[in-house]
Amino acid sequence: MTTSVTPAGAPPRRAGGPARRRRPVKKIGGTGLAALLMLGPALVAILFFRLVPAVEAIRTSLSDPQGAFASYARVFADPAFLASVRQTLLFTVLVNPFQILLALGLAVLLTQRLPLVGLWRTLIFLPAALPQVVSAIIWGVMFRPDGPLNAVLGALGLPHQPFLTSKFQALPGIIILVSWVGVGYWMMFLVAGLKDIPGDTLEAAKIDGAGPFRTFFKVTLPQLKRPLLFVLVADTIANFLVFAPVETLTAGGPDHSTNLIMFDIYERAYVTGDLPAASAETFILLCIILAVVSIQFKLLPSED
Amino acid sequence: MSTADQPQARSGSRLKRGVLLALAIGATLYSVIPLWFALVSSVRPEGDIFRYLSPLSIKSIWPTTLTGASFRTLMDTGFGAPVVNSVIVALLTIVIGLILCSAAAFALGVLQFRGQKFLFGVTLVGFLMPFDALAIPLSQVLSGAGFQNTYDGLILPAVGNGLAIFALRQFFRNIPRELLEAAQMDGYGWWRILFRIYLPLSKPALISAALILFVFQWHAFLWPLLIAPDPAIQVAPVAIAQFSQETFVDFGAIFAGTVITAAIPLCLLLYAQKYFVASIAGTGVK
Numbered sequence: 253m254t255t256s257v258t259p260a261g262a263p264p265r266r267a268g269g270p271a272r273r274r275r276p277v278k279k280i281g282g283t284g285l286a287a288l289l290m291l292g293p294a295l296v297a298i299l300f301f302r303l304v305p306a307v308e309a310i311r312t313s314l315s316d317p318q319g320a321f322a323s324y325a326r327v328f329a330d331p332a333f334l335a336s337v338r339q340t341l342l343f344t345v346l347v348n349p350f351q352i353l354l355a356l357g358l359a360v361l362l363t364q365r366l367p368l369v370g371l372w373r374t375l376i377f378l379p380a381a382l383p384q385v386v387s388a389i390i391w392g393v394m395f396r397p398d399g400p401l402n403a404v405l406g407a408l409g410l411p412h413q414p415f416l417t418s419k420f421q422a423l424p425g426i427i428i429l430v431s432w433v434g435v436g437y438w439m440m441f442l443v444a445g446l447k448d449i450p451g452d453t454l455e456a457a458k459i460d461g462a463g464p465f466r467t468f469f470k471v472t473l474p475q476l477k478r479p480l481l482f483v484l485v486a487d488t489i490a491n492f493l494v495f496a497p498v499e500t501l502t503a504g505g506p507d508h509s510t511n512l513i514m515f516d517i518y519e520r521a522y523v524t525g526d527l528p529a530a531s532a533e534t535f536i537l538l539c540i541i542l543a544v545v546s547i548q549f550k551l552l553p554s555e556d
Numbered sequence: 557m558s559t560a561d562q563p564q565a566r567s568g569s570r571l572k573r574g575v576l577l578a579l580a581i582g583a584t585l586y587s588v589i590p591l592w593f594a595l596v597s598s599v600r601p602e603g604d605i606f607r608y609l610s611p612l613s614i615k616s617i618w619p620t621t622l623t624g625a626s627f628r629t630l631m632d633t634g635f636g637a638p639v640v641n642s643v644i645v646a647l648l649t650i651v652i653g654l655i656l657c658s659a660a661a662f663a664l665g666v667l668q669f670r671g672q673k674f675l676f677g678v679t680l681v682g683f684l685m686p687f688d689a690l691a692i693p694l695s696q697v698l699s700g701a702g703f704q705n706t707y708d709g710l711i712l713p714a715v716g717n718g719l720a721i722f723a724l725r726q727f728f729r730n731i732p733r734e735l736l737e738a739a740q741m742d743g744y745g746w747w748r749i750l751f752r753i754y755l756p757l758s759k760p761a762l763i764s765a766a767l768i769l770f771v772f773q774w775h776a777f778l779w780p781l782l783i784a785p786d787p788a789i790q791v792a793p794v795a796i797a798q799f800s801q802e803t804f805v806d807f808g809a810i811f812a813g814t815v816i817t818a819a820i821p822l823c824l825l826l827y828a829q830k831y832f833v834a835s836i837a838g839t840g841v842k
Binding site for chain 1: 593616687774797821
């Protein structure tokens with residue numbers, strides 16, 4: 253499964269290329285210096301915009317006036333924070349399988365031979381171009397008590413729903429609106445992966461008499477492991493960081509049901525003004541993300 | 557026997573194709589209808605947006621009167637400045653980002669030097685750290701350093717982009733090494749090789765990288781909310797979110813704002829869809 257792909261339009265590598273690459277390149281003066289100058293800005297960007305804030309979060313979390321670990325003790329004793337972690341994990345467990353299964357299903361569907369399949373693919377991809385906050389605003393109106401969704405329910409003879417104003421429906425509502433912009437995006441990665449699967453392996457499965465489901469699980473899915481792992485990890489990280497819809501629509505409510513951790517951190521830092529606690533939460537969030545992503549890498553080893 | 561089976565099998569596969577097509581159209585409608593609703597709501601009189609919803613009819617999603625009033629209202633609230641800011645910030649992010657990312661990709665993918673593997677690992681891990689999770693501590697650091705409400709504060713954190721670097725690196729590695737060796741014979745230095753040979757050959761990868769940089773910047777919300785809250789330098793997503801939260805909401809103007817904020821990335825991605833797909837291939841997920 254290491255069909256290394258040439259990006260579209262890349263000049264084909266000539267035969268014998270890899271062998272020639274081994275040969276040490278004739279020295280140009282100052283390769284080390286050139287490398288340093290070329291890579292330098294990227295390393296500086298990592299240092300200042302990734303490493304420094306991470307260290308700053310840890311430093312601030314430990315510089316609580318009441319003692320080094322007081323901020324951690326405070327957040328872990330706070331039922332609001334624990335509820336926020338619980339809701340975030342619930343959200344994660346719901347939204348990621350939902351998005352990935354939908355993206356996978358659509359990717360498979362839209363790589364079949366269907367009339368106008370390219371058009372459907374492009375149209376389904378459209379919302380992915382939108383910022384999440386735009387999706388939040390549009391769906392905020394869709395979900396209104398007097399909005400289009402309730403109009404549809406009414407036309408079908410179904411009772412109106414409270415949607416974002418219900419503590420049971422608000423989180424699913426957020427899932428719907430982040431998936432509206434998310435699914436088409438992840439679908440494109442899986443479409444690219446599916447198109448990369450050599451047709452003859454599918455042909456061979458057919459000749460061996462495997463049905464479509466058997467072919468999918470035994471032939472297609474194993475060859476889709478790499479893009480699937482990428483989508484799983486990237487999507488999971490992105491969904492841990494959902495903020496705009498909560499900030500714009502629900503402010504964490506009703507009854508803390510949509511108080512996802514990024515919003516809780518934001519409120520603690522800028523509304524409550526408790527920076528050490530907010531930083532402690534940031535550090536805890538980074539640890540949760542790291543743990544979950546490591547588990548995903550373990551469950552789905554990328555090398556065959 | 558087989559001739560008797562065939563028509564049945566064919567009608568079965570036709571049924572299957574019909575179901576699949578229906579699914580595809582259903583998913584398409586789910587994707588497109590909210591967009592369409594936003595567009596229609598932005599060009600009809602504000603009072604019509606909810607008026608025709610009950611009972612549901614074609615008028616619910618088809619404007620009976622066309623008007624630019626909502627766009628005028630929106631512009632009167634000063635939405636022009638955030639859109640201009642967003643465009644400036646996105647363009648500068650692309651220009652600076654392409655230079656930074658292609659130089660880094662060249663160093664990591666073409667040059668050969670001691671410690672390269674290690675620095676590749678550093679770049680990989682560094683850019684894997686989720687930026688939004690670090691936005692709040694970063695804004696503490698940068699606000700203290702005078703970056704609050706500046707273009708620098710909006711642009712600089714977005715110019716180093718891991719996906720863009722990896723897409724470019726992958727592309728550079730597929731350029732035949734012979735070109736490089738020939739240039740070396742002619743006495744080209746590394747910078748000239750990058751700018752005169754590699755970049756001109758890498759247009760598709762540069763467009764992909766530009767799209768990655770653009771989308772990251774245009775979709776950003778938390779970071780610009782923290783670093784550039786001042787209305788004079790606000791970007792479009794922050795401005796439209798704030799506008800949508802005001803007490804006396806004008807839904808027509810809100811939809812006009814979402815349409816403008818959405819139209820720019822929508823047109824770009826539609827125009828360059830094949831490069832976006834290529835960028836996915838280029839990041840090495842395939």
